[in-house]
Amino acid sequence: MKRWLYAGLLALGAAAPAADALAQAAPRNTLVVLREIDADNYDPPRSTARGAGEVIYMMSDTLVSLDWDQRTVRPGLAESWTVSEDGKTYTFKLRRDVTFCDGKPFTARDVVYTIKRWIDPATRSPVRWRAGPVDDVVATDDYTVEYKLKEPYGELLYQLTLFFGSIVDQATVEKLGPNFGVQGFNGTGPYCWGSWSPRQDFVLTRHPNYRWGPPLYNNPAPQVDRVIWRIIPEANTRLAALQSGQGDVTQYIPQFALAGLRNVPTVKLARQENYFWDFFMGFKVDKPVVSDPAIRRAINLGTNRNAVVQATFFGAADPADGYLNPRTVGYDAEAAKMVPRFDPEEAKRVLDAAGWVPGPDGVRVKNGERASFLLYSLQTTEWRRMSEAMQADLRRIGIDMRVQLWDATVGWGKLATQEFDAFMMSYPYISATDGFSLYFDSSNRPTPNRMNWNDPETDRLLRIAKTGLAESDRMQAIAEAQRRITAANVWVPIAREQLWVAASQRTEGVRPHGIYGVGLYKGLDIRLTR
């Protein structure tokens, strides 16, 4: 009797999780996307989170789109465009067959409203600057928009591919007020707002009329009825969910698991080579110790980048031997060569020559000051491992790096202060000018220019790179800016993240894109076989 009872209990114990898994298995024609964190809101100009972009790209469209090579601008809601001789007026010809999710036809007035709302100070968009020096945006007829600038802005088309300029419907924005993108949405995208349970899941339903997808996809219309964006914060749980069929796609693959996942037959992995998301350490160049160029050079020389990146990412990232990805528009190979290569002996010589002599505890000293500096970063597994590995490298050359990692809830606030000497961060970019204007323009102090880099020559070069009329002038200027910054060792470039997307057996057509770090972009080619 007792034995039967035990056997029954055992069977029940084994069956319960299986039944649970079956109950949770992804339903027919519903794509379940797994991700790590949610976004604070889904209003295009009001969130800078990658998590917001993931859903907004599916709910709405931008005027122009970005091809898989991350450099060719392709049509979006605008089927064609022209740029005036002086580079100040962009004329967009819009598609005529587009409707919003509520059925309302899309016209030039929606574009005017969207762009004006983006740059309106009342919207308080943290990315207002991305729209460029806008003079005015006018609808010359129902399907023509003139985007007028105060001065040329060579980055405009790239910036307009980002989700911040996604077209929204005025009536819905006004009806929902501050709750737009929180309680509802109305866009022209392949999917429409279904429901949002913050930190749990976001349900999207297919936009039935949609057939105006960007030409980079084989299909102009979505192939799946519903998309559910599900949050699973714990890496191992997310992996298990993918392997057991509770989820179909994820780009949030823990680095340590990537190699193992290649051997799992039920999981398909795809990589996007043109992916620009870099990890770096930046110095506050006006703080003691790290204000010394010799210290910054020695830290660059003393960091065993390959080993640090291997220990942190287990092969799922590439060591960054330059400030930018070689596949980026505007990348300068000369500047990349100026980044010091790992050479601890040279690091010690640089420090000796600059008067930093080893002190009693092994940390170098100059004029009574210890070669010690405080690093801030966020409390995640990657930053912890990366900072710890670098800390050990720097100890060997006599530099003491104190590490303080903050929880993300307070971390971003702390990273906007002047309390620290160096910081570690990662960021997405589209082009050299995009990345460098963000971080090295003196007007972007104290954040995102957390280095307090205040150099009129850099500002001048960045200005030419942004507003120069001839492309050759712009490229020349951004190349010079890269050499200038690299020579000063304002950063330690560390790693280039790789973009991988893992998908279940029943999916087809999953191809990682990576615009602003977003893996699926519009996902128009994704199909489910069962």
Next chain:
Amino acid sequence: MSAAIEPLVQQEAAPPKRPGTLARLLREPAAAFALVLVVLVIGAALLAPVLSPTDPFDNDLSLAMQVPGSPGLPLGADAQGRNMVTRVLYGLRVTLLMGLASVAIGGILGALVGFAAAYYRRIDGLLMRLMDVMLSFPAILFGLALAAIFGPGIQAVVLALSVATIPLMARIVRGSALAVMGLDYIEAARATGMSDARIILRHVAPNCLSSIFVFATLRFGQVILLGSALSFLGLGAQPPIAELGAMASDGRNFLFFAPHIAVIPCVAIFAVVLAFNVLGDALRDALDPRLRT
């Protein structure tokens, strides 16, 4: 043979000597084991610099995640390629120190509050309500708040755990002090004109010591568990300091690939907490006058 003689010897030694606390403690096998374990743990922590085969901060990334039993690495290496033996020894040190500091600071302050509440009955109500307010804050939540304000670090953890210990200690001390306060010799001491401080220190405190000691030992185990939890959440020790909770947190991501990185520090935490809990229990039994024979 000797059994026959022994009663005679005992009879000669009159009156029969009451066995000491230590002897009573050692009578219980579990307690003896716990005591040995505690001594070993403290010894290992104190001698960490001598016992450790390597420098605790020195990494060798080529050895990362080596499994236990690899050449020169009896407990393997962590994700940074540091010897786990060294890390655990230094981790024990930090963890024990964290526990000791929290129990000492929280215990002393709590005992002072407890004595004050028992001795000066006018402020008793006020002090105890204040302790009730403090009791209502969960230690983890308090640690989170402190870490958000002052930044994560061992100091924040010690502060949070000390504050969480104060009301518990205050209540226990107040209880036993109240019992002592009702005795005649306190009245007598008052009558001879002794100062309040002297009465508390000379007559009340020594009679409460056993309960303070027992509680502190039991609390030590709890504090280590809480402190490790806070470190696990990333609020405690910052890199490169070895701390058992932080080490477990570090290894959690590799649970499927290199389980030893998380399991070894967890086993260490388990052993330390168990040892202190069993010891605390045994101490209570040994020091309880009602159980004395």
